[in-house]
Amino acid sequence: MSSKMVEFTVNGKKLLAFEGLNLLKYLLDNGYNIPHYCYHDSLGADGNCRMCMVEIKGKKRPQIACDTLIKEGLEVNTNTPTIKRLREEILQMQLRNHPVDCPVCDKAGECYLQNYYMDYGLYKEGKHKKQKIKKSKNIEFGRNVVYDEERCILCKRCVRFFANITKTNELGVIKRANHSTISTAPNQKLQSQYAMNIVDLCPVGALLSSDFKFKQRVWFLQSSPSICHGCTKNCNITIDYSSTKFQAERIYRYKARRNEDVNGYFICDEGRLSYKEYHTNRVTQIEYKNSIIDFKEAISKIGIEIFIHKDIVILASPNLYIEELESIIKWSKKLNARLYSPLECYKDKEFADNWLKEELRVANAYGVMALEIDTSTPDISSDTLLINFDHKLAQDINTLHRIDFITHSINSQGLILPLASWVQSSRHLINSSGIKQYAPKTLVANKPILTVTEWIEAIGGDI
């Protein structure tokens, strides 16, 4: 791609773009609805699905847009009757051996075949009256990926993901003609730590995640953009959750969200499956010495504890958002307390690789460093009051005088106060390359749980 701007025409409209840019990329980015299967921004063109055909002036036959480069004076037509007929015919061929699995297929509702059938379906011409080719279903590829040969349209996105992105070449096409299927090498399973991305990539219901399979229909899900808290990379994700009236909201899956500055198009499998943590082992009630107490009692207990102790240590989790950390800093100054946020315990050398996984398995460690919070381990004597804001290290500290603001339950005999988790609050994060990102609030629990800032505000009046 050169840096020269050229003028070209799409459907009679004059447009400007960089010379040598992929035509399909340009059209998709600019809101043109061009059906396509094999093309994906991250993988480029392969030219096998033949759905993205457009008419180009001067060319005898329709051309695939994914293999056309923009040049001066290019005249493109995307919606002529010829093109429509062509798309109908090609879609009809895609569907020839595709089973009518939609009622039981987990992709139904977000399937490209369904979407394009709305526009390019041959509803009246009953050409599908034949025995479809029977192939295997529910093949375990390993790493939570399940493959259905019958539904596959052989766009090879998954094959190209392992060939071009991870460079591990774990999948390939076997057999020929309409018996072709995707397969791993004989007796091999997928090994890649990023394997579940092919579920996102698959435009149809051929590759499914065994983790999400048969859990929820996608049209009952709501999506919200968010940021993964698995490590300091802060990959952009989409949280798919269901919010039914009178029921607790439930997260069903994370999907990768495109952000070329941070994670590109993909996330790691560990991050993808970390949604499970949200639901397990959550703290929902205020407890003191294993018995439930009410809010007012808790506030007065905190007031007394703070009043009788001279030496106070606050542990703030590096998973908290910048604004939350700031209010903790303010409070600690008011209390004249020592504030720590040790990072050592979050380090995991084995987890790191040179792509999307980073050593520090906590979201806002670089935010902690930016706010100049002490990251060393505090020394705690028997007289010290420990105020823990969801820090991992607090589990290992044995002290009688403690107040724990936590999301997930730990073994503690002190005062335990439930804290909103990161999906229940919203604010900013700083990642390892210094990019500050906003993570919006996604879920509202049935019984609202207070965030760090709200807790401090509630306590602040009593001090």
Added chain:
Amino acid sequence: MKEVKIVSKRFDIEGINHIKKAIEHGAYSTIHKMFDKDPKTIVDEIDKSGLRGKGGGGAPTGAKWKLMLQDFKLPKVLVINCDENEPGTFKDRQIISKDPHLLIEGIILTSYAIGANDVYIYIRGEYHQWQNILQKACDEAYLQGYLGKNILGSKYRVDITICKGAGAYICGEKSALLESLEGKRGHPRLKPHQKEPEWYFGRPTLVNNVETIATVPFIVENGADAYKEYGTSKSPGSMLFAMSGHINNPGVYEAEFGTSMMEYIEYYGGGIKGGNLKGVIPGGASTPILNATEVAKAKLDYESIKELGSSLGTGGMIVMNDSVNMVEALKNLLEFYHHESCGQCTPCREGTAWVDEIVESMLRYSASYNSIEQLLQIGQTMNGKTICVFAPAVSGVIDGFVKKFRSEFEEYLRGVCNE
């Protein structure tokens, strides 16, 4: 009928597979004089001769060679396409079995002309016998010093590696061949946006057919004008035409371009066997069939066959007499295409199977009344909408059979009323 002996000049000599006998009869004579010439003059000579690729496309060879003369960072590679899978074509096999040293001589000349030290011969997997002949010939050439590090005491090196295909028709397509040679699945690549050589592991590569390369020694020895004496102005030279089917003497015979097809069939083939001529598939199974009246007009060169709506292809003629049922003949071909489609592009993957199914249902008298229109329609969908020319070829075959012998197809639909 003028007999031509350019490629087939040593075919009739017994024991020509042995290098000593071959040298006695003039093989490798050009190699001794090769180092006196500038490589570029060889390329120019080939370009001037108007030699056209004999693998089916008929593209000018000289233009392809010239692309290799640019400066490249990585070493150049020469790949010989001997993946002869086309039904009805068996000329490359003849060259290898009857004069393998001619091919090796051509390879040395070509590699010198384009500056490629590494040569790969991609040979069809089923050609076990011919693989052995070729390997033996190469071994002999290595021993005699025609191949290897220092050819005939010069500093020039040529190494030939014989690679066996794994039995896919599509690997005869040059980009699929290279994919296969790289160890990948034989899927054709997208065509480049401008004229450029092929790429083998990122190295600039020339892919030529066996017969094209076997013609090179003649042109280098006798000059471009000597080659141009044969054939027509646009299709100069000669070609090994193969004949099979209802013919008295099937086989491979060399003839110059422009020879009348009927004359060729009469002279070499000894006439039609067991009846009258019904049709001829002119250049391997993938070219549209010609009916008897067209065959009478046809001349064996690229232009005149193209005028008749077919193409010369590889020159492998399949002759059919009037005992042939054209629907069954089409079914036979479509079964082949269904089996051999690589499965990459949707129209080809599904289309080849679909047309096969329709013709099969015709033969079972269970086709729907609009089957013929449907066949042509699917053919249209397959034509020109795929990466390689496999699907367009199938479309052409269907068009040829259905349009020229429509009454036979209609007979299978008579009395059928199921929708």
